[in-house]
Amino acid sequence: MTGWSYATTWETLAREVPDRLAVVCGDRRLTFGALDRRAERLAHVLAAHGTGAGDAVAISLANRPEYLEAFFAALKLGAAPVNLNYQYVAAELAHVLGDCAARAVVFHADAIDTMRDAVAMVGPAPARLLLAVDGDYEARLAAAPDGPAPRARPPSGDDRLFLYTGGTTGRPKGVVWRVEDYYLQGWEAARPGTEPPDPAVAMRAGKRAATLLPASPLVHATALGMATATLNGGGTVVLRDEQRLDAAALWHLVARERVAVMSIVGETFARPLLDALDLDDVHALALSSLRAIVSSGMAFTPATKQALLDRLPGLTIVDTLGASEAMITRSTVTRDGASVPTTFAAKENVRVLTDEGRDVVPGSGEDGVLAVAGRLPLGYHHDDAATARMFREVDGVRYATPGDRARVLADGSIELLGRGSACINTGGEKVYPEEVEQVLRGHPAVLDAAVVGVPDARWGEMVTALVEVAPGCTIDDSLREHARDHLAGYKVPKRFLAVDSLPRTVAGKPDYRRLRALALELTHA
Numbered sequence: 001m002t003g004w005s006y007a008t009t010w011e012t013l014a015r016e017v018p019d020r021l022a023v024v025c026g027d028r029r030l031t032f033g034a035l036d037r038r039a040e041r042l043a044h045v046l047a048a049h050g051t052g053a054g055d056a057v058a059i060s061l062a063n064r065p066e067y068l069e070a071f072f073a074a075l076k077l078g079a080a081p082v083n084l085n086y087q088y089v090a091a092e093l094a095h096v097l098g099d100c101a102a103r104a105v106v107f108h109a110d111a112i113d114t115m116r117d118a119v120a121m122v123g124p125a126p127a128r129l130l131l132a133v134d135g136d137y138e139a140r141l142a143a144a145p146d147g148p149a150p151r152a153r154p155p156s157g158d159d160r161l162f163l164y165t166g167g168t169t170g171r172p173k174g175v176v177w178r179v180e181d182y183y184l185q186g187w188e189a190a191r192p193g194t195e196p197p198d199p200a201v202a203m204r205a206g207k208r209a210a211t212l213l214p215a216s217p218l219v220h221a222t223a224l225g226m227a228t229a230t231l232n233g234g235g236t237v238v239l240r241d242e243q244r245l246d247a248a249a250l251w252h253l254v255a256r257e258r259v260a261v262m263s264i265v266g267e268t269f270a271r272p273l274l275d276a277l278d279l280d281d282v283h284a285l286a287l288s289s290l291r292a293i294v295s296s297g298m299a300f301t302p303a304t305k306q307a308l309l310d311r312l313p314g315l316t317i318v319d320t321l322g323a324s325e326a327m328i329t330r331s332t333v334t335r336d337g338a339s340v341p342t343t344f345a346a347k348e349n350v351r352v353l354t355d356e357g358r359d360v361v362p363g364s365g366e367d368g369v370l371a372v373a374g375r376l377p378l379g380y381h382h383d384d385a386a387t388a389r390m391f392r393e394v395d396g397v398r399y400a401t402p403g404d405r406a407r408v409l410a411d412g413s414i415e416l417l418g419r420g421s422a423c424i425n426t427g428g429e430k431v432y433p434e435e436v437e438q439v440l441r442g443h444p445a446v447l448d449a450a451v452v453g454v455p456d457a458r459w460g461e462m463v464t465a466l467v468e469v470a471p472g473c474t475i476d477d478s479l480r481e482h483a484r485d486h487l488a489g490y491k492v493p494k495r496f497l498a499v500d501s502l503p504r505t506v507a508g509k510p511d512y513r514r515l516r517a518l519a520l521e522l523t524h525a
Contacts, residue, residue, distance in 0.1 A: 003157015003180040007075035009199045009232050011036060016203035017234060023065045024257055025239040030065055032234075038065075039072035041141045042131075043149035046073060046104050049129040053078030053152050056100040056162065060084035060093070060107040060115070060219075063239040066133045067218045068227065070106040075179065077151050079103070080160040082174070083219045086111065086243070087506045093118035095171055096164050099382055102128060109135035157183070162381065163221050163324040174381035175324045181375040186229050188375065189320075189327045196232065209233025210260035210291065215240070215250055215269055220507035221324045222296040226263045245269065245508070247276035255285040262290060266298035267441060268508040271448070274304055277311050287312060296320040298509050299416075299434045303442055305333060319344075321416060323402035325390060326372045343413040349373040352408050353401070357394065363410030367417055367430075370406050371399035405432060422512050424453035424461050429490045431463055433510070436493065439486045440465060445473035450502050450510045451493060452519050464519045465493035468502055497522045 010032070013020075018033030030038070051057060057074035059081060061067045074081040082100050084093065086108065097105065097118060107115050109132040119128055131137050157180025164172040187196050197207070212230040214223035214237070227237045238257045240249060250273065253259060264270060270293075276282050290312060296319075305317050320330040321344055331344050352360040352368040360368040376398060379387035391400055405417040418432030425431075433451040440449035448468040453461030467475055475496045483492045499522075503514035 004183040004196070005075060005155040005157055005159065005179050006183060006228055006232065007072060007155035010039075010072055011076075012199045013203060013231070013234055016200050020208075020234060021236045022231060023068060023237050023239065025063070025065050025241055028065060035065070035069065035072065037146075038141060039069045039076060040147075040149055041144040042069055042073035043076045043151075044144035045131070045140045046079070046129065047077060047149050047151070048144075049104060050127070051077060051079055051103045051129070053159070055079045055103040056082050058082040058084040058097060058100065058102040058105045058107075060086045060088075060105065060111065061133060062086060062108070062241055062243050063214065063218050063223075064133070064241040065239065066106060066137065068231070068237070070131075071224075071228070075155050075159060075161075076149060078153060078155060078159050080162055082162040083164055083221075083224065085164070085172075085219050085506050086217075090114050090117040090121060092172070094121035096174070097128070098122040100162055100164075100174055104129040104131065106131045106133065106137070108133050155179075157181075160378075163224075163377075165324045173383055173386055176378045176381050178378065181377070182225070183228075183232070185327050185375040186225050189330065199232070199234070203234055207234060209235025211236045211238060211258060211289075213238045213240075213250065213253055213257070213259040213262045215245075215262055216265045216297070216508060217243075217506050220265065220297065222265070222294075222320070222322070222507075223263055226261075226294065230261075243506075245272060247272035248279055248282050251276055251282045251285055251287065254287055254290050258289040260289055261292045261294060263294045263296070265508040266295050266300040267304060267438075268298060268448070268504065270295065270300055270304045270308065271441070274307050274311070288314070290315060292316045292318060294318045294320060296322055297507055299438050301438045301441055309333070321370075321404065323400075323404075325377055325402045326374075326400040328370055328372045328402070328404070343409060343415050346408070346412045346414055350414070351394070351399070352406050352414060353394065353399075360406075360408045362408040362412050365407065367405050367407045369401050370404040370414070370416075371401045373397050373399050376400050422452075422510075424451070424463055426453065426456075426459045426461050426463050426490060428460075431491050433512070436463070436465070436483070436487060436491055437510075439483055440467065440479070440493075442486075443479050443482045445469050445475070445479065448502055450512075450515050452512060452516045454495070454516070454519050454523055459494075462495060463491065463493045464495045464497065464523065466497050466499045466502060466515060466519055466522075468499055474498075495523065 013032045014036035022032045022035045023030040057079050059070045071081045159179045163175040209230045216223045218224045316334045318332050321328045351371045354368045407415045418434035436451045437449050450466045454464045456462035503511040505511050
Protein backbone atom coordinates (compact mmCIF):
# COMPACT_ATOMS: atom_id res chain seq x y z
CA MET A 1 0.00 0.00 0.00
CA THR A 2 1.35 3.44 -0.98
CA GLY A 3 0.47 5.20 2.25
CA TRP A 4 -2.96 4.98 3.85
CA SER A 5 -5.78 5.51 1.35
CA TYR A 6 -9.51 4.88 1.64
CA ALA A 7 -9.61 3.50 -1.90
CA THR A 8 -6.91 0.91 -1.22
CA THR A 9 -8.43 -0.12 2.10
CA TRP A 10 -11.96 -0.44 0.73
CA GLU A 11 -10.74 -2.42 -2.29
CA THR A 12 -8.99 -4.76 0.16
CA LEU A 13 -12.21 -5.20 2.13
CA ALA A 14 -14.12 -5.93 -1.09
CA ARG A 15 -11.71 -8.82 -1.70
CA GLU A 16 -11.58 -10.08 1.90
CA VAL A 17 -15.21 -9.68 3.02
CA PRO A 18 -17.19 -9.06 -0.20
CA ASP A 19 -20.52 -10.16 1.30
CA ARG A 20 -20.27 -8.10 4.49
CA LEU A 21 -22.78 -5.25 4.70
CA ALA A 22 -21.13 -1.86 4.10
CA VAL A 23 -23.95 0.67 3.61
CA VAL A 24 -27.65 0.63 4.52
CA CYS A 25 -30.10 3.28 3.35
CA GLY A 26 -33.80 2.51 3.56
CA ASP A 27 -34.36 -0.73 1.66
CA ARG A 28 -30.98 -0.50 -0.08
CA ARG A 29 -28.24 -2.71 1.33
CA LEU A 30 -24.79 -2.59 -0.26
CA THR A 31 -22.09 -5.10 0.59
CA PHE A 32 -18.42 -4.17 0.36
CA GLY A 33 -18.27 -6.10 -2.91
CA ALA A 34 -21.24 -4.19 -4.36
CA LEU A 35 -19.90 -0.84 -3.13
CA ASP A 36 -16.59 -1.53 -4.86
CA ARG A 37 -18.22 -2.63 -8.11
CA ARG A 38 -20.45 0.46 -8.27
CA ALA A 39 -17.58 2.79 -7.42
CA GLU A 40 -15.43 1.16 -10.11
CA ARG A 41 -18.16 1.67 -12.70
CA LEU A 42 -18.46 5.30 -11.64
CA ALA A 43 -14.69 5.61 -11.96
CA HIS A 44 -15.04 4.39 -15.56
CA VAL A 45 -17.64 7.11 -16.21
CA LEU A 46 -15.43 9.80 -14.68
CA ALA A 47 -12.31 8.63 -16.51
CA ALA A 48 -14.12 8.53 -19.85
CA HIS A 49 -14.87 12.22 -19.38
CA GLY A 50 -11.23 13.01 -18.70
CA THR A 51 -11.18 12.96 -14.89
CA GLY A 52 -7.85 11.77 -13.57
CA ALA A 53 -5.30 12.15 -10.83
CA GLY A 54 -5.40 15.57 -9.19
CA ASP A 55 -8.78 16.59 -10.63
CA ALA A 56 -11.63 17.60 -8.33
CA VAL A 57 -14.91 15.67 -8.11
CA ALA A 58 -17.61 17.65 -6.27
CA ILE A 59 -20.32 15.76 -4.35
CA SER A 60 -23.57 17.59 -3.54
CA LEU A 61 -25.83 14.98 -1.95
CA ALA A 62 -27.72 14.23 1.24
CA ASN A 63 -26.91 11.03 3.17
CA ARG A 64 -27.26 8.32 0.58
CA PRO A 65 -24.98 5.56 -0.77
CA GLU A 66 -24.04 7.55 -3.88
CA TYR A 67 -22.13 10.01 -1.68
CA LEU A 68 -19.74 7.28 -0.54
CA GLU A 69 -19.64 5.74 -4.03
CA ALA A 70 -18.52 9.06 -5.52
CA PHE A 71 -15.96 9.58 -2.74
CA PHE A 72 -14.59 6.07 -3.41
CA ALA A 73 -14.59 6.44 -7.21
CA ALA A 74 -12.72 9.73 -7.12
CA LEU A 75 -9.98 8.31 -4.92
CA LYS A 76 -9.67 5.21 -7.13
CA LEU A 77 -8.53 7.61 -9.88
CA GLY A 78 -6.34 9.72 -7.62
CA ALA A 79 -8.86 12.56 -7.98
CA ALA A 80 -9.88 14.77 -5.05
CA PRO A 81 -13.40 14.41 -3.56
CA VAL A 82 -14.96 17.78 -2.71
CA ASN A 83 -17.86 18.26 -0.27
CA LEU A 84 -20.44 20.58 -1.86
CA ASN A 85 -23.25 21.81 0.36
CA TYR A 86 -26.57 20.77 -1.21
CA GLN A 87 -28.31 23.78 0.35
CA TYR A 88 -26.17 26.29 -1.52
CA VAL A 89 -27.76 28.60 -4.07
CA ALA A 90 -26.28 28.91 -7.56
CA ALA A 91 -23.81 31.69 -6.71
CA GLU A 92 -22.42 29.72 -3.74
CA LEU A 93 -22.14 26.55 -5.82
CA ALA A 94 -20.39 28.50 -8.56
CA HIS A 95 -17.83 29.84 -6.10
CA VAL A 96 -16.85 26.34 -4.91
CA LEU A 97 -16.94 24.75 -8.38
CA GLY A 98 -14.74 27.52 -9.76
CA ASP A 99 -12.37 27.56 -6.80
CA CYS A 100 -11.59 23.83 -6.97
CA ALA A 101 -11.93 23.64 -10.80
CA ALA A 102 -14.24 20.62 -10.49
CA ARG A 103 -14.14 18.29 -13.50
CA ALA A 104 -17.25 16.41 -12.39
CA VAL A 105 -20.22 17.03 -10.10
CA VAL A 106 -22.43 14.35 -8.54
CA PHE A 107 -25.66 15.86 -7.27
CA HIS A 108 -29.36 15.20 -6.80
CA ALA A 109 -31.57 15.51 -9.88
CA ASP A 110 -33.93 17.92 -8.09
CA ALA A 111 -31.14 20.52 -8.20
CA ILE A 112 -30.46 20.27 -11.95
CA ASP A 113 -31.58 23.81 -12.80
CA THR A 114 -29.60 25.35 -9.94
CA MET A 115 -26.52 23.32 -10.85
CA ARG A 116 -26.73 24.32 -14.51
CA ASP A 117 -27.02 27.97 -13.48
CA ALA A 118 -23.97 27.55 -11.24
CA VAL A 119 -21.91 25.95 -14.01
CA ALA A 120 -22.91 28.74 -16.39
CA MET A 121 -21.65 31.31 -13.87
CA VAL A 122 -18.27 29.59 -13.65
CA GLY A 123 -17.72 29.36 -17.39
CA PRO A 124 -16.85 26.61 -19.87
CA ALA A 125 -13.35 25.55 -18.77
CA PRO A 126 -12.79 22.88 -17.72
CA ALA A 127 -15.67 20.96 -19.28
CA ARG A 128 -17.69 19.53 -16.39
CA LEU A 129 -19.47 16.21 -16.20
CA LEU A 130 -22.82 16.55 -14.41
CA LEU A 131 -24.10 13.29 -12.92
CA ALA A 132 -27.64 13.55 -11.53
CA VAL A 133 -28.58 10.93 -8.93
CA ASP A 134 -32.18 9.82 -9.61
CA GLY A 135 -31.55 11.16 -13.10
CA ASP A 136 -28.96 9.68 -15.49
CA TYR A 137 -26.66 8.30 -12.78
CA GLU A 138 -27.84 4.66 -12.81
CA ALA A 139 -28.01 4.51 -16.60
CA ARG A 140 -24.40 5.72 -16.88
CA LEU A 141 -23.23 3.15 -14.33
CA ALA A 142 -25.10 0.36 -16.13
CA ALA A 143 -23.45 1.30 -19.43
CA ALA A 144 -19.94 1.36 -17.93
CA PRO A 145 -17.65 -1.65 -18.51
CA ASP A 146 -16.73 -4.18 -15.84
CA GLY A 147 -13.22 -4.43 -14.49
CA PRO A 148 -10.76 -1.83 -13.24
CA ALA A 149 -11.08 1.70 -14.58
CA PRO A 150 -8.03 3.13 -16.35
CA ARG A 151 -5.84 5.09 -13.97
CA ALA A 152 -2.38 6.56 -14.22
CA ARG A 153 -1.23 5.08 -10.89
CA PRO A 154 -2.55 3.32 -7.79
CA PRO A 155 -4.30 5.37 -5.08
CA SER A 156 -1.81 7.09 -2.79
CA GLY A 157 -1.71 8.60 0.66
CA ASP A 158 -0.40 11.73 -1.06
CA ASP A 159 -3.68 12.20 -2.95
CA ARG A 160 -5.86 15.11 -1.88
CA LEU A 161 -9.35 15.67 -0.56
CA PHE A 162 -11.13 19.00 -0.05
CA LEU A 163 -13.34 20.05 2.86
CA TYR A 164 -15.07 23.34 2.10
CA THR A 165 -15.98 25.16 5.28
CA GLY A 166 -19.28 27.01 5.57
CA GLY A 167 -17.81 29.27 8.26
CA THR A 168 -19.54 32.08 10.11
CA THR A 169 -17.89 34.78 8.02
CA GLY A 170 -16.79 35.12 4.42
CA ARG A 171 -17.15 32.74 1.50
CA PRO A 172 -16.46 29.00 1.84
CA LYS A 173 -12.76 28.11 1.91
CA GLY A 174 -11.37 24.79 0.70
CA VAL A 175 -9.33 22.98 3.36
CA VAL A 176 -6.85 20.75 1.50
CA TRP A 177 -5.88 17.49 3.19
CA ARG A 178 -3.47 14.74 2.21
CA VAL A 179 -5.63 11.63 2.16
CA GLU A 180 -3.30 9.74 4.51
CA ASP A 181 -3.34 12.55 7.08
CA TYR A 182 -7.13 12.76 7.07
CA TYR A 183 -7.37 8.96 7.20
CA LEU A 184 -5.09 8.76 10.26
CA GLN A 185 -6.07 11.85 12.26
CA GLY A 186 -9.24 10.33 13.69
CA TRP A 187 -7.54 7.05 14.52
CA GLU A 188 -4.65 8.76 16.27
CA ALA A 189 -6.97 11.08 18.24
CA ALA A 190 -8.64 8.05 19.83
CA ARG A 191 -5.53 5.83 19.98
CA PRO A 192 -2.44 8.05 20.34
CA GLY A 193 0.86 6.50 19.36
CA THR A 194 -0.68 3.63 17.36
CA GLU A 195 -1.36 2.85 13.71
CA PRO A 196 -4.39 1.09 12.19
CA PRO A 197 -3.99 -2.64 11.59
CA ASP A 198 -3.46 -3.97 8.09
CA PRO A 199 -7.04 -4.23 6.75
CA ALA A 200 -6.56 -7.69 5.23
CA VAL A 201 -5.10 -9.09 8.45
CA ALA A 202 -7.85 -7.46 10.51
CA MET A 203 -10.62 -8.93 8.35
CA ARG A 204 -9.09 -12.41 8.46
CA ALA A 205 -9.03 -12.10 12.25
CA GLY A 206 -12.75 -11.31 12.24
CA LYS A 207 -12.39 -7.66 13.24
CA ARG A 208 -15.31 -5.34 12.61
CA ALA A 209 -15.97 -1.68 13.42
CA ALA A 210 -19.19 -0.80 15.24
CA THR A 211 -22.29 -0.03 13.15
CA LEU A 212 -22.58 3.75 12.71
CA LEU A 213 -25.53 6.06 12.10
CA PRO A 214 -24.27 9.53 11.09
CA ALA A 215 -27.26 11.72 11.94
CA SER A 216 -25.68 14.86 10.51
CA PRO A 217 -25.02 15.28 6.76
CA LEU A 218 -21.98 13.67 5.13
CA VAL A 219 -21.17 17.12 3.77
CA HIS A 220 -20.22 17.88 7.40
CA ALA A 221 -16.64 16.86 8.28
CA THR A 222 -17.59 14.94 11.43
CA ALA A 223 -20.14 12.71 9.69
CA LEU A 224 -17.85 12.07 6.72
CA GLY A 225 -14.87 11.33 8.94
CA MET A 226 -16.78 8.87 11.09
CA ALA A 227 -18.49 7.16 8.15
CA THR A 228 -15.23 6.64 6.28
CA ALA A 229 -13.49 5.44 9.45
CA THR A 230 -16.30 2.92 10.03
CA LEU A 231 -15.84 1.53 6.53
CA ASN A 232 -12.07 1.40 7.08
CA GLY A 233 -12.72 -1.00 9.96
CA GLY A 234 -15.12 -3.19 7.99
CA GLY A 235 -18.19 -1.79 9.78
CA THR A 236 -21.61 -0.85 8.47
CA VAL A 237 -22.76 2.72 7.85
CA VAL A 238 -26.52 3.34 8.22
CA LEU A 239 -27.80 6.38 6.31
CA ARG A 240 -31.07 8.30 6.41
CA ASP A 241 -31.74 10.04 3.10
CA GLU A 242 -33.72 12.98 4.46
CA GLN A 243 -32.55 16.56 4.86
CA ARG A 244 -34.89 17.28 7.79
CA LEU A 245 -33.97 16.15 11.29
CA ASP A 246 -36.51 13.59 12.51
CA ALA A 247 -35.43 12.36 15.93
CA ALA A 248 -38.05 9.63 16.13
CA ALA A 249 -36.99 8.24 12.76
CA LEU A 250 -33.37 8.14 13.95
CA TRP A 251 -34.34 6.12 17.03
CA HIS A 252 -36.30 3.70 14.83
CA LEU A 253 -33.17 3.23 12.69
CA VAL A 254 -31.07 2.58 15.79
CA ALA A 255 -33.47 -0.18 16.82
CA ARG A 256 -33.97 -1.70 13.36
CA GLU A 257 -30.31 -1.80 12.31
CA ARG A 258 -28.83 -2.41 15.78
CA VAL A 259 -26.78 0.78 15.56
CA ALA A 260 -23.93 0.95 18.08
CA VAL A 261 -22.67 4.51 17.47
CA MET A 262 -24.55 7.66 16.45
CA SER A 263 -22.80 10.88 15.45
CA ILE A 264 -24.59 14.19 16.03
CA VAL A 265 -23.95 17.94 16.08
CA GLY A 266 -24.33 19.04 19.68
CA GLU A 267 -27.45 20.37 21.34
CA THR A 268 -29.32 20.92 18.06
CA PHE A 269 -29.55 17.15 17.60
CA ALA A 270 -29.33 16.02 21.21
CA ARG A 271 -32.37 17.90 22.55
CA PRO A 272 -34.81 16.57 19.91
CA LEU A 273 -33.38 13.06 20.40
CA LEU A 274 -33.93 13.33 24.13
CA ASP A 275 -37.48 14.64 23.73
CA ALA A 276 -38.35 11.89 21.22
CA LEU A 277 -37.57 9.21 23.82
CA ASP A 278 -40.89 10.12 25.48
CA LEU A 279 -42.94 9.37 22.36
CA ASP A 280 -45.00 6.20 22.67
CA ASP A 281 -43.63 4.51 19.55
CA VAL A 282 -40.02 5.36 20.53
CA HIS A 283 -40.38 4.49 24.22
CA ALA A 284 -41.24 0.91 23.24
CA LEU A 285 -38.13 0.45 21.05
CA ALA A 286 -35.20 -1.76 22.02
CA LEU A 287 -32.26 0.69 22.02
CA SER A 288 -29.76 -1.39 23.97
CA SER A 289 -27.47 -1.73 20.93
CA LEU A 290 -26.50 1.96 21.15
CA ARG A 291 -23.21 2.18 23.01
CA ALA A 292 -22.01 5.69 22.12
CA ILE A 293 -23.14 9.10 20.92
CA VAL A 294 -20.34 11.17 19.40
CA SER A 295 -20.89 14.91 19.09
CA SER A 296 -18.91 17.62 17.35
CA GLY A 297 -19.44 21.01 15.81
CA MET A 298 -21.31 22.91 18.53
CA ALA A 299 -22.04 23.08 22.25
CA PHE A 300 -23.64 20.10 24.00
CA THR A 301 -24.99 21.10 27.43
CA PRO A 302 -24.15 19.04 30.53
CA ALA A 303 -27.86 18.83 31.44
CA THR A 304 -28.76 17.19 28.12
CA LYS A 305 -25.78 14.84 28.33
CA GLN A 306 -26.81 13.75 31.81
CA ALA A 307 -30.43 13.26 30.76
CA LEU A 308 -29.39 11.02 27.86
CA LEU A 309 -27.10 9.02 30.14
CA ASP A 310 -29.94 8.57 32.63
CA ARG A 311 -32.35 7.41 29.93
CA LEU A 312 -29.95 5.06 28.13
CA PRO A 313 -27.98 2.90 30.59
CA GLY A 314 -24.65 1.76 29.20
CA LEU A 315 -24.32 4.77 26.92
CA THR A 316 -21.03 6.65 26.52
CA ILE A 317 -21.04 10.24 25.27
CA VAL A 318 -17.97 11.46 23.42
CA ASP A 319 -17.91 15.23 22.96
CA THR A 320 -15.25 16.17 20.43
CA LEU A 321 -13.82 19.58 19.77
CA GLY A 322 -12.59 20.06 16.23
CA ALA A 323 -13.02 21.68 12.86
CA SER A 324 -12.37 20.95 9.20
CA GLU A 325 -8.84 22.18 9.90
CA ALA A 326 -8.02 19.95 12.89
CA MET A 327 -9.17 17.45 15.50
CA ILE A 328 -8.43 19.29 18.76
CA THR A 329 -9.54 17.29 21.80
CA ARG A 330 -12.42 15.29 23.26
CA SER A 331 -14.16 14.45 26.52
CA THR A 332 -15.82 11.14 27.35
CA VAL A 333 -18.48 10.53 30.00
CA THR A 334 -20.45 7.46 31.10
CA ARG A 335 -23.31 6.95 33.56
CA ASP A 336 -21.24 6.33 36.67
CA GLY A 337 -22.78 8.81 39.08
CA ALA A 338 -20.11 11.45 38.51
CA SER A 339 -21.04 14.90 37.29
CA VAL A 340 -20.85 15.56 33.58
CA PRO A 341 -17.72 17.61 32.83
CA THR A 342 -18.06 21.04 31.28
CA THR A 343 -14.44 21.14 30.16
CA PHE A 344 -12.12 19.30 27.79
CA ALA A 345 -9.02 17.43 28.89
CA ALA A 346 -5.69 19.01 28.06
CA LYS A 347 -3.46 17.15 25.61
CA GLU A 348 0.23 17.39 24.79
CA ASN A 349 -0.45 18.68 21.29
CA VAL A 350 -3.02 21.31 22.37
CA ARG A 351 -2.14 24.78 23.65
CA VAL A 352 -4.15 27.89 24.45
CA LEU A 353 -2.29 30.95 23.14
CA THR A 354 -2.89 34.59 23.93
CA ASP A 355 -3.18 37.09 21.10
CA GLU A 356 0.50 37.91 21.76
CA GLY A 357 1.46 34.27 21.15
CA ARG A 358 2.31 33.14 24.70
CA ASP A 359 0.67 30.29 26.58
CA VAL A 360 -2.33 31.18 28.72
CA VAL A 361 -1.45 30.70 32.39
CA PRO A 362 -3.67 28.06 34.05
CA GLY A 363 -6.12 29.60 36.49
CA SER A 364 -5.34 33.18 35.40
CA GLY A 365 -8.81 33.82 33.97
CA GLU A 366 -7.37 35.13 30.71
CA ASP A 367 -8.53 33.62 27.44
CA GLY A 368 -6.78 32.74 24.23
CA VAL A 369 -7.11 30.79 21.03
CA LEU A 370 -6.89 27.00 20.89
CA ALA A 371 -3.90 25.73 18.92
CA VAL A 372 -3.42 22.10 17.92
CA ALA A 373 -0.42 20.31 16.42
CA GLY A 374 -0.20 16.89 14.77
CA ARG A 375 -1.71 15.80 11.47
CA LEU A 376 -2.94 18.98 9.83
CA PRO A 377 -4.15 20.09 6.39
CA LEU A 378 -1.77 21.49 3.80
CA GLY A 379 -3.71 24.77 3.95
CA TYR A 380 -6.54 26.59 2.21
CA HIS A 381 -6.91 26.21 -1.54
CA HIS A 382 -6.00 29.43 -3.38
CA ASP A 383 -5.80 31.43 -0.15
CA ASP A 384 -2.26 31.92 1.14
CA ALA A 385 -3.29 34.77 3.45
CA ALA A 386 -5.93 32.68 5.22
CA THR A 387 -3.48 29.76 5.42
CA ALA A 388 -0.91 31.98 7.13
CA ARG A 389 -3.51 33.18 9.64
CA MET A 390 -4.78 29.69 10.41
CA PHE A 391 -1.50 27.77 10.59
CA ARG A 392 1.30 29.26 12.65
CA GLU A 393 4.64 28.00 13.89
CA VAL A 394 5.26 28.16 17.64
CA ASP A 395 8.55 26.92 19.13
CA GLY A 396 9.34 25.22 15.83
CA VAL A 397 6.02 23.30 15.70
CA ARG A 398 3.21 23.91 13.20
CA TYR A 399 -0.18 24.56 14.82
CA ALA A 400 -3.70 25.08 13.51
CA THR A 401 -5.78 27.79 15.19
CA PRO A 402 -9.40 27.33 14.00
CA GLY A 403 -10.62 30.30 16.05
CA ASP A 404 -12.03 28.62 19.17
CA ARG A 405 -11.47 30.77 22.25
CA ALA A 406 -10.81 29.09 25.58
CA ARG A 407 -9.50 29.43 29.12
CA VAL A 408 -7.17 27.08 30.97
CA LEU A 409 -8.44 26.27 34.44
CA ALA A 410 -6.18 25.81 37.47
CA ASP A 411 -6.20 22.00 37.02
CA GLY A 412 -5.02 22.37 33.41
CA SER A 413 -8.35 21.46 31.80
CA ILE A 414 -9.69 23.59 28.94
CA GLU A 415 -12.93 25.57 29.19
CA LEU A 416 -14.31 26.35 25.75
CA LEU A 417 -15.77 29.84 25.32
CA GLY A 418 -16.83 29.87 21.67
CA ARG A 419 -15.74 30.70 18.16
CA GLY A 420 -13.96 34.05 18.01
CA SER A 421 -15.55 35.00 14.69
CA ALA A 422 -18.97 35.05 16.41
CA CYS A 423 -17.73 36.96 19.47
CA ILE A 424 -19.78 40.01 20.53
CA ASN A 425 -18.00 43.16 21.70
CA THR A 426 -20.36 45.00 24.05
CA GLY A 427 -19.14 48.00 26.01
CA GLY A 428 -15.56 46.80 25.63
CA GLU A 429 -16.35 43.32 27.01
CA LYS A 430 -16.22 40.10 24.97
CA VAL A 431 -19.25 37.82 24.99
CA TYR A 432 -19.15 34.39 23.36
CA PRO A 433 -22.62 33.40 22.09
CA GLU A 434 -22.29 29.67 22.86
CA GLU A 435 -21.78 30.32 26.59
CA VAL A 436 -24.97 32.40 26.78
CA GLU A 437 -26.93 30.01 24.55
CA GLN A 438 -26.16 27.07 26.82
CA VAL A 439 -27.52 28.96 29.82
CA LEU A 440 -30.71 30.04 28.03
CA ARG A 441 -31.42 26.48 26.87
CA GLY A 442 -31.44 25.46 30.51
CA HIS A 443 -34.67 27.43 31.10
CA PRO A 444 -37.81 25.22 30.92
CA ALA A 445 -39.61 27.61 28.53
CA VAL A 446 -36.80 27.55 25.95
CA LEU A 447 -36.66 25.00 23.15
CA ASP A 448 -33.69 26.62 21.44
CA ALA A 449 -31.77 29.89 21.54
CA ALA A 450 -29.16 31.80 19.57
CA VAL A 451 -27.29 34.92 20.64
CA VAL A 452 -25.92 37.65 18.35
CA GLY A 453 -24.64 41.20 18.56
CA VAL A 454 -26.85 43.96 17.12
CA PRO A 455 -25.20 47.36 16.38
CA ASP A 456 -25.95 49.82 19.16
CA ALA A 457 -24.89 53.46 19.64
CA ARG A 458 -24.20 53.05 23.36
CA TRP A 459 -22.78 49.54 23.64
CA GLY A 460 -21.18 49.11 20.22
CA GLU A 461 -23.02 45.79 20.02
CA MET A 462 -26.09 44.86 22.04
CA VAL A 463 -26.27 41.24 23.22
CA THR A 464 -29.51 39.99 21.68
CA ALA A 465 -31.13 36.58 22.13
CA LEU A 466 -33.43 34.95 19.59
CA VAL A 467 -35.53 32.40 21.42
CA GLU A 468 -37.70 29.54 20.24
CA VAL A 469 -40.10 28.94 23.12
CA ALA A 470 -41.85 25.73 24.13
CA PRO A 471 -45.57 25.35 23.27
CA GLY A 472 -47.77 27.32 25.64
CA CYS A 473 -44.84 29.35 26.99
CA THR A 474 -43.82 32.98 26.55
CA ILE A 475 -40.71 35.02 27.20
CA ASP A 476 -41.01 36.66 30.61
CA ASP A 477 -38.79 38.11 33.34
CA SER A 478 -37.93 34.63 34.63
CA LEU A 479 -35.72 34.05 31.58
CA ARG A 480 -33.71 37.20 32.27
CA GLU A 481 -33.41 36.25 35.95
CA HIS A 482 -32.30 32.74 34.95
CA ALA A 483 -29.56 34.28 32.81
CA ARG A 484 -28.50 36.63 35.63
CA ASP A 485 -28.16 33.66 37.99
CA HIS A 486 -25.59 32.04 35.71
CA LEU A 487 -23.85 34.86 33.84
CA ALA A 488 -22.00 38.10 34.51
CA GLY A 489 -24.27 41.08 33.95
CA TYR A 490 -22.66 42.21 30.69
CA LYS A 491 -23.33 38.76 29.18
CA VAL A 492 -27.07 38.79 29.93
CA PRO A 493 -29.02 39.62 26.73
CA LYS A 494 -30.46 43.12 26.78
CA ARG A 495 -33.16 42.08 24.37
CA PHE A 496 -35.03 38.77 23.94
CA LEU A 497 -36.80 38.17 20.62
CA ALA A 498 -39.28 35.32 20.13
CA VAL A 499 -38.95 33.41 16.83
CA ASP A 500 -40.72 30.41 15.31
CA SER A 501 -37.43 28.76 14.32
CA LEU A 502 -33.72 29.56 14.18
CA PRO A 503 -31.76 29.65 10.91
CA ARG A 504 -29.13 26.91 10.90
CA THR A 505 -26.55 25.55 8.50
CA VAL A 506 -26.91 22.16 6.81
CA ALA A 507 -24.95 20.64 9.71
CA GLY A 508 -27.32 22.12 12.28
CA LYS A 509 -24.99 24.86 13.52
CA PRO A 510 -26.33 28.38 14.11
CA ASP A 511 -26.14 30.41 10.90
CA TYR A 512 -24.92 33.61 12.55
CA ARG A 513 -25.05 35.70 9.39
CA ARG A 514 -28.75 34.97 8.92
CA LEU A 515 -29.38 35.22 12.65
CA ARG A 516 -27.90 38.71 12.79
CA ALA A 517 -30.03 39.79 9.84
CA LEU A 518 -33.14 38.38 11.52
CA ALA A 519 -32.30 40.09 14.82
CA LEU A 520 -31.83 43.43 13.03
CA GLU A 521 -35.15 43.02 11.22
CA LEU A 522 -37.03 42.16 14.43
CA THR A 523 -35.29 44.92 16.40
CA HIS A 524 -36.24 47.55 13.85
CA ALA A 525 -39.80 46.22 13.77
